[in-house]
Amino acid sequence: MTQRQTLAECILSHAAGRAVSPGDLVVVPVDMAMAVDSIAPSVIAVLRGELGAHVREPRRAAIFIDHVAPAANVATADAQVGIRRFAAEEGIGQLFDVGRGVCHQVMIEEGLVRPGQIVLGSDSHSTSYGAIGAFGTGMGASDIALAWASGRTWLRVPETIRVRARGRFGPGVGAKDLALHVARTLGADGARYAAVEYLGLDDLPLADRQTLACMATELGAKVGLIPPTGRVATLFPPPAWLTVDADAPCARELEVDLASLPPLVAVPPAVDTVVEAGSLGDVRVNQVFLGTCTNGRLEDLQAAARLLRGRRVARGVRMIVVPASSRVLEAAVADGTLAALLEAGATIGTPGCGPCIGRHLGVLGAGEVCLSTGNRNFRGRMGSPEARIYLASPEVAAATAVAGRIVDPREMMSET
Amino acid sequence: MVIHALAPSLTLHVLRFTTTRQSEEDEMPRVWKFGSDVDTDQIVPGRYAPYMTSEAELGKYPFIEARPEFAATVRPGDLIVAGRNFGCGSSREYAPKALQVVGVGAIIAQSFARIFFRNALNLGIPLFEADWTDEIVDGEEVTLDAEEGRLTTAHGVYALKPLPEFVRQIRREGSIVAYYRKYGRFPGEGEA
Numbered sequence: 001m002t003q004r005q006t007l008a009e010c011i012l013s014h015a016a017g018r019a020v021s022p023g024d025l026v027v028v029p030v031d032m033a034m035a036v037d038s039i040a041p042s043v044i045a046v047l048r049g050e051l052g053a054h055v056r057e058p059r060r061a062a063i064f065i066d067h068v069a070p071a072a073n074v075a076t077a078d079a080q081v082g083i084r085r086f087a088a089e090e091g092i093g094q095l096f097d098v099g100r101g102v103c104h105q106v107m108i109e110e111g112l113v114r115p116g117q118i119v120l121g122s123d124s125h126s127t128s129y130g131a132i133g134a135f136g137t138g139m140g141a142s143d144i145a146l147a148w149a150s151g152r153t154w155l156r157v158p159e160t161i162r163v164r165a166r167g168r169f170g171p172g173v174g175a176k177d178l179a180l181h182v183a184r185t186l187g188a189d190g191a192r193y194a195a196v197e198y199l200g201l202d203d204l205p206l207a208d209r210q211t212l213a214c215m216a217t218e219l220g221a222k223v224g225l226i227p228p229t230g231r232v233a234t235l236f237p238p239p240a241w242l243t244v245d246a247d248a249p250c251a252r253e254l255e256v257d258l259a260s261l262p263p264l265v266a267v268p269p270a271v272d273t274v275v276e277a278g279s280l281g282d283v284r285v286n287q288v289f290l291g292t293c294t295n296g297r298l299e300d301l302q303a304a305a306r307l308l309r310g311r312r313v314a315r316g317v318r319m320i321v322v323p324a325s326s327r328v329l330e331a332a333v334a335d336g337t338l339a340a341l342l343e344a345g346a347t348i349g350t351p352g353c354g355p356c357i358g359r360h361l362g363v364l365g366a367g368e369v370c371l372s373t374g375n376r377n378f379r380g381r382m383g384s385p386e387a388r389i390y391l392a393s394p395e396v397a398a399a400t401a402v403a404g405r406i407v408d409p410r411e412m413m414s415e416t
Numbered sequence: 417m418v419i420h421a422l423a424p425s426l427t428l429h430v431l432r433f434t435t436t437r438q439s440e441e442d443e444m445p446r447v448w449k450f451g452s453d454v455d456t457d458q459i460v461p462g463r464y465a466p467y468m469t470s471e472a473e474l475g476k477y478p479f480i481e482a483r484p485e486f487a488a489t490v491r492p493g494d495l496i497v498a499g500r501n502f503g504c505g506s507s508r509e510y511a512p513k514a515l516q517v518v519g520v521g522a523i524i525a526q527s528f529a530r531i532f533f534r535n536a537l538n539l540g541i542p543l544f545e546a547d548w549t550d551e552i553v554d555g556e557e558v559t560l561d562a563e564e565g566r567l568t569t570a571h572g573v574y575a576l577k578p579l580p581e582f583v584r585q586i587r588r589e590g591s592i593v594a595y596y597r598k599y600g601r602f603p604g605e606g607e608a
Binding site: 025038042121124140142149150152188192193357358376 | 453455457458461462463465481482500501504505506507508509510527529530531534535538539582591592593594596597601602603604605
């Protein structure tokens with residue numbers, strides 16, 4: 001191919017078998033398509049009821065019981081019974097049940113995603129797979145059912161928006177702050193339909209890349225791609241054809257000086273109204289939630305534990321920790337992180353999505369304020385439409401839990 | 417359903433002769449106007465995910481918290497007109513599906529969030545992007561010709577970009593699933 005290509009164009013050209021350009025409509029093979037418990041019943045209804053079809057390649061399907069795990073009521077329990085039966089009937093061995101964890105975390109832990117692959121998920125945060133350079137994107141029930149039945153999907157080749165990072169994060173600042181900075185710069189629809197490509201992050205650990213790629217969907221993006229480099233390339237070797245052309249033409253470029261970023265917070269009800277954590281004054285919180293596909297990994301729990309050791313969660317604050325997976329939980333038990341969190345007064349939920357979508361494990365009541373390490377703070381997201389959700393990093397979450405109000409974690413770090 | 421565009425005065429003239437007990441207001445689609453960044457948690461909150469409920473049940477939930485009168489009084493053929501980034505948030509297909517179940521005739525927005533747009537397109541819901549949505553008023557009566565790409569209002573006729581061939585093929589069969597079921601492939605697939 002002689003034309004210069006961005007990572008997204010490279011991946012889709014390979015999948016389509018010809019050089020493609022932004023705006024082209026292509027039908028491509030799907031390497032993996034997954035469904036989550038809250039959507040799987042709809043996918044099954046389309047597959048069985050409307051298509052009259054079966055899963056063509058069960059090894060290219062995965063199902064996760066994570067959004068309401070364990071089941072919160074009879075309706076969800078009955079739905080999950082149906083999902084397990086369907087998986088058995090279709091020979092889908094990759095069924096991850098209650099407690100294994102959030103789909104996006106487990107897909108990467110289990111090696112179900114590889115760089116350069118086309119991966120669909122029945123959840124908008126499927127952009128998370130871009131953390132290892134996979135073309136991961138969220139779709140609805142019809143698309144997932146069609147992918148299971150046909151092994152293919154239709155896609156419009158996206159424009160690319162390139163984010164070039166320079167330097168390193170300062171203390172107490174990390175990938176979540178970078179994600180929120182990009183959100184405030186581009187806006188919640190600033191990357192609409194686009195592929196966001198992040199360069200200059202060659203040394204960034206996998207967990208941080210997952211945070212960044214996960215948040216790409218909050219910009220309206222189709223995918224959020226980070227070229228596999230360093231340790232990530234060792235864990236997930238990219239195929240030879242997957243090349244990064246850092247100067248290929250793209251729609252827009254953004255430069256970020258990582259060292260200049262402070263701890264940031266997204267103010268409700270939007271992800272792109274972002275302010276410095278230390279500037280909020282006296283925003284008292286009722287609940288602090290540490291978890292989700294965005295920031296529920298071992299590194300996130302460890303960051304929180306570092307701040308919580310020797311301190312207590314403030315009176316009147318509930319700190320709920322939901323590890324993103326069973327492996328995260330096991331590792332946190334083994335290295336003392338969990339003990340530190342519990343000793344400070346946090347409580348633990350079943351690995352999964354937890355209270356992120358307002359179904360259980362920490363639903364908010366009218367007038368309550370929550371500081372969450374999740375990815376979305378729309379009105380009503382976690383329960384009452386009269387509750388307010390602020391989004392931030394694990395460090396901000398931990399410091400906030402101790403202070404009882406939203407604070408800059410660096411104040412607390414200098415006291416250590 | 418295609419509503420052929422007529423000049424407003426002619427429409428009213430025809431309706432006065434043809435309607436009996438119903439006023440002409442019941443005949444013309446009304447506009448439900450929304451702002452920007454209408455997210456899927458507003459369109460159908462996550463707690464109303466259709467686990468075992470029927471499609472008819474789903475029709476109770478659109479905007480159930482954000483605008484409760486919508487589900488109660490929306491009529492088939494009514495249009496949604498909105499600002500930027502309509503449908504942002506989750507990939508839940510039951511959000512556009514709920515709008516389809518209550519018979520929303522089309523959605524015209526300054527821009528759409530990608531997953532919502534894709535889901536609604538797959539379901540065969542006519543979607544149009546237009547930069548003049550600010551001029552359309554909540555509650556006003558209009559007629560839409562989705563095929564010709566024309567919205568007729570009491571204060572002017574507005575042009576809509578014609579639906580692409582890929583979308584027309586889907587709409588001809590009703591949905592992308594119906595298309596695939598009939599042809600065993602996606603629209604445009606296998607063509608040179």
